[in-house]
Amino acid sequence: MTLQTMSLRTLLLLGLWHTGKRSLASAPELQDPPKKIAVVGAGIGGTAAAYYLRQEFGTGVKIDVFEPGIVGGRLATVKIADHEYEMGGTVIHPLNLHMKHFVERLGLLPKKDVPSKMAIFDGKELTFEESDWFIINFFRMLWRYGFSFLRLQLWVESVLDKFMRIYQYQQYGYSFSSVDRLLHAMGGDNFLTLMNQTLEETMMGEGFSQIFINDIVAPITRVNYGQSVRINGFVGAVSVAGADSGLWSVDGGNKRVCSGLLYYSKSELIPAKVTSISVKVRPSKTGTTNSFYEVSYVGESGSAYSLYDIVIIATPLHQGKSDITFSGFSPPIPSHYPGHYHLTVSTLVHGLLNMSYLGTAEPASKFTVSDILTTDSNGSVINSLSSIDPIHIPEGYKRPPASKTKVWKVFSPKALSQEQLQNIFISWDSVSETRWLAYPLYGLSHRKTPPFILHNRLYYLNSLEWAASAMEMSAISARNVALLAHHRWHGQVGKIDQEDLQTRLRGEL
Numbered sequence: 001m002t003l004q005t006m007s008l009r010t011l012l013l014l015g016l017w018h019t020g021k022r023s024l025a026s027a028p029e030l031q032d033p034p035k036k037i038a039v040v041g042a043g044i045g046g047t048a049a050a051y052y053l054r055q056e057f058g059t060g061v062k063i064d065v066f067e068p069g070i071v072g073g074r075l076a077t078v079k080i081a082d083h084e085y086e087m088g089g090t091v092i093h094p095l096n097l098h099m100k101h102f103v104e105r106l107g108l109l110p111k112k113d114v115p116s117k118m119a120i121f122d123g124k125e126l127t128f129e130e131s132d133w134f135i136i137n138f139f140r141m142l143w144r145y146g147f148s149f150l151r152l153q154l155w156v157e158s159v160l161d162k163f164m165r166i167y168q169y170q171q172y173g174y175s176f177s178s179v180d181r182l183l184h185a186m187g188g189d190n191f192l193t194l195m196n197q198t199l200e201e202t203m204m205g206e207g208f209s210q211i212f213i214n215d216i217v218a219p220i221t222r223v224n225y226g227q228s229v230r231i232n233g234f235v236g237a238v239s240v241a242g243a244d245s246g247l248w249s250v251d252g253g254n255k256r257v258c259s260g261l262l263y264y265s266k267s268e269l270i271p272a273k274v275t276s277i278s279v280k281v282r283p284s285k286t287g288t289t290n291s292f293y294e295v296s297y298v299g300e301s302g303s304a305y306s307l308y309d310i311v312i313i314a315t316p317l318h319q320g321k322s323d324i325t326f327s328g329f330s331p332p333i334p335s336h337y338p339g340h341y342h343l344t345v346s347t348l349v350h351g352l353l354n355m356s357y358l359g360t361a362e363p364a365s366k367f368t369v370s371d372i373l374t375t376d377s378n379g380s381v382i383n384s385l386s387s388i389d390p391i392h393i394p395e396g397y398k399r400p401p402a403s404k405t406k407v408w409k410v411f412s413p414k415a416l417s418q419e420q421l422q423n424i425f426i427s428w429d430s431v432s433e434t435r436w437l438a439y440p441l442y443g444l445s446h447r448k449t450p451p452f453i454l455h456n457r458l459y460y461l462n463s464l465e466w467a468a469s470a471m472e473m474s475a476i477s478a479r480n481v482a483l484l485a486h487h488r489w490h491g492q493v494g495k496i497d498q499e500d501l502q503t504r505l506r507g508e509l
Contacts, residue, residue, distance in 0.1 A: 031490050033057045034309035038295050039065045039267070040274045040324070043073020044089070044254075045461045045474035046314030047261035048098070052482035053312070054265040057489075063265060064306070066297055068273035071262060072255030073315075075471070078432050080350050080407055083390035087346055087434050089254055089471050094246035095160060097167050098475035099257070103250060106260035111251040112393040116370040120219050123380030125359030127215065129369060148212045152240065155206055159194075159237040162187035166476055173495050175483035179449040179463050182480060183234070185499050191234060195467060198444065199236025200229040219373035223384040225469075226344040226413060228376050231442035235468040242470070253391040254471070272299030277311060277458070279328040293458060310485050314461040314478070316341065317450065320437055329455055337450045339466065341437035344383070347410040349421070351428025353402045364403035381420055383411040405429070439469035452481060459485055 037053055039046045042065050050063050070076065076088040092099045103110070120128040131137050141149045166186050176182035183191040194202060199221065203213050217240065218229050224239040225231060231239070250256055262269060276296045283290075292307040315322055319336045326333035355364050358372070372385040386409045389399060400406045410416065410424070415433060449466040452459055464477035487495045 033061050034489060035060075036062045036064070036306070036308045037310045037312070037485075038293070038306070038308040039063065039312045039314055040295075041065075041073065041314035041461075042067035042071045042258060042262060042269065043314065043474070044075055044258055044471050045478050046073070046312070047071070047258040047265070048102070048475045048478035049312050049314055049461055049482055050265040050267040051102075051261040052479050053485065054267070056482050056486040059266075063267040064270050064308075065262060065267045066270050066272055066274050066295070068271065068299075070255075071269065072258045074436065074438055075253070075255040075258060076434070077253045077255060077391055078348060078434070080348060080430055080432060083407075084253065084392075085348060085388055085407055085409070086249065086254065086391060087348065087432075088436065088438070091242065091247040091249055092254070092471060093241060093244060094248065095164065096470075096472035096475075098479065099472055102257050102261060102475070106257065106264060108256055108260065109251045110248045111389075111391065112397075113248070114389050114393060114397070114399055116399075117368060118371045118373065119358075119369040120215065120373050120375065121358060121380065121385070122375045123377045126372075127375070145209070145212045145216070148208055149216075151206075151208070152212075152216075155203075156237060156241050156244070159187070160241060162191065169501055170476070170479050170483065172501060173483055173487075174498060174501060175480050175487055175496055177453055177484065177497050178451060179467055181497050182464070183467060194233035194237065196444070197233050198230045199233050199239075202233035202236065203229070214375060218376045219384075222376060223371075223373050223411065225439055225442065226342055226383050226411060227442055230444075232444060232467075235442050238468040238470060238473070249391075251392055270297070270299065272297040272304075274324055275303075276325045276327060277313075278326070279455070280307060282307075291456070310457045310459075310489070312459050312461055312481055312485070313454070316437075316462050316465075317460065318440075326454075333454050333458075338448075340441045342439055342441040343413065344436045344438050345412045345415050346434045346436055347412065347416055348388075348430075348432040349408045349410065349425055349428050350405065350430045351408065351425040352405050353408065354424055354426045355402065357424050365401055367402040368399075369402075370399060381412060381414075381416075382424075383413065385410050385424070440466050452477075452484060453488075457485065457489070 034057060039050050046065060050065050053063055074088045077084045078087045117130040119126050119130060163186055169185055176185060180192060183195065199217070200213060203217065213229055220243045221227055221229055221231060221236060221239045224242050225235065229236065274295055274297045278294045280292050280294045282292060292309065293311045294305050294307055295311060296303065296305040317324065317335065317337055318339060318341060321341055323335070325335050353364065355362065355367065370387040374380040374383055387399060388407055388409045421431070450460055450463045452463050454460050459481045461477050461481050464473050484496065
């Protein structure tokens with residue numbers, strides 16, 4: 001890592017990237033702010049958008065957030081016995097600066113860390129089991145894979161160094177009109193290349209062996225995205241970074257960030273399902289006409305509609321995820337964009353693990369592995385098996401060994417049959433299953449990402465998750481869309497699709 005990169009990270013981590021610290025040039029005279037903004041969806045993307053829209057447009061604008069379900073979206077918990085557990089998005093990377101900022105601003109705390117160990121399962125036996133001793137793990141990896149592990153860390157570090165540039169761009173109010181332009185600002189042609197080749201191709205090109213990719217990298221992509229190393233290289237890099245050390249979560253559940261952002265943005269939550277969005281033209285006092293967006297929705301009180309100056313869609317516009325229709329737009333806006341979301345079944349089992357399923361003779365009382373990843377083999381019906389902890393760690397808590405009944409989370413591509421459950425567990429007293437269309441199917445057949453700008457003042461936040469899906473990616477997209485909406489409303493084109501930040505910073509010095 002260069003000294004220049006270290007300095008940038010230090011500044012960012014000290015919090016100097018927050019909104020309101022911009023100093024490149026005095027802002028031109030602004031137009032009157034919009035009166036009403038709608039945000040469709042109250043997951044991490046939608047609530048973060050409401051938060052950033054409030055920062056950009058001030059206190060005078062009314063922000064409505066539509067959500068037919070529970071605030072938090074894909075950040076969800078489930079109660080088993082006396083405790084709650086994460087069922088959706090679980091971990092946050094230590095360099096996810098927006099999520100860190102949210103937690104600090106909302107007065108939340110990171111969950112207490114509980115030490116964990118990892119193993120890899122090929123469907124028949126454990127091919128690797130992490131030791132309590134670092135030196136033993138190091139020499140095991142060195143013996144089997146040479147210095148591939150160290151090279152992997154260096155490769156991820158090089159990607160993260162480029163990734164971190166987006167925080168500096170957003171600190172100074174820069175926004176981007178498309179996913180490709182945003183990615184290019186972060187990583188240049190390198191990031192666009194990652195989007196257009198598989199992770200396997202990328203890593204083979206970097207000199208990693210096929211056995212290392214199959215044994216180590218594939219289990220990581222399977223646990224994080226339920227997919228193989230044939231996902232695109234960019235989301236693959238995000239996935240591998242998600243296996244880094246220092247991962248954390250929010251005490252009391254990650255969904256608390258969403259409810260906190262909603263409260264902090266002073267938005268009105270409307271518990272209703274948006275069914276259609278159309279363009280409406282209305283006369284103004286001056287004799288001209290103004291255009292608005294009519295948002296039609298259905299709630300407990302029946303059908304209704306409202307007019308908005310700006311609309312942010314923060315829910316996927318894809319088959320199986322949305323049935324919002326668009327009318328009156330030229331060119332037409334499709335109700336569904338190409339591509340599909342990948343099904344991952346998350347099953348929480350409060351039970352006793354069957355050690356013979358893992359093909360090990362190790363006694364359950366000595367088995368303290370918490371995360372079992374799987375290789376991409378025909379013998380494995382699961383993507384991962386993890387012993388999970390409550391969303392709040394009580395005082396004196398210790399994770400029980402496998403000989404005790406506890407909560408396990410199983411990720412699988414299909415719902416587990418009764419026979420499969422009986423193979424994995426000796427006994428259980430509760431099973432909770434959730435079928436998630438949690439992230440896109442990251443093949444290369446749909447290389448073109450959906451646009452951020454659907455119409456003049458209609459924006460689509462979920463475009464960015466077609467590059468990679470993560471809590472932080474949603475927050476980055478929310479910040480970008482809020483800035484984009486602000487600049488386009490006020491005609492500030494100098495802050496859109498510009499990659500001259502470093503040149504302008506040098507000019508200020």
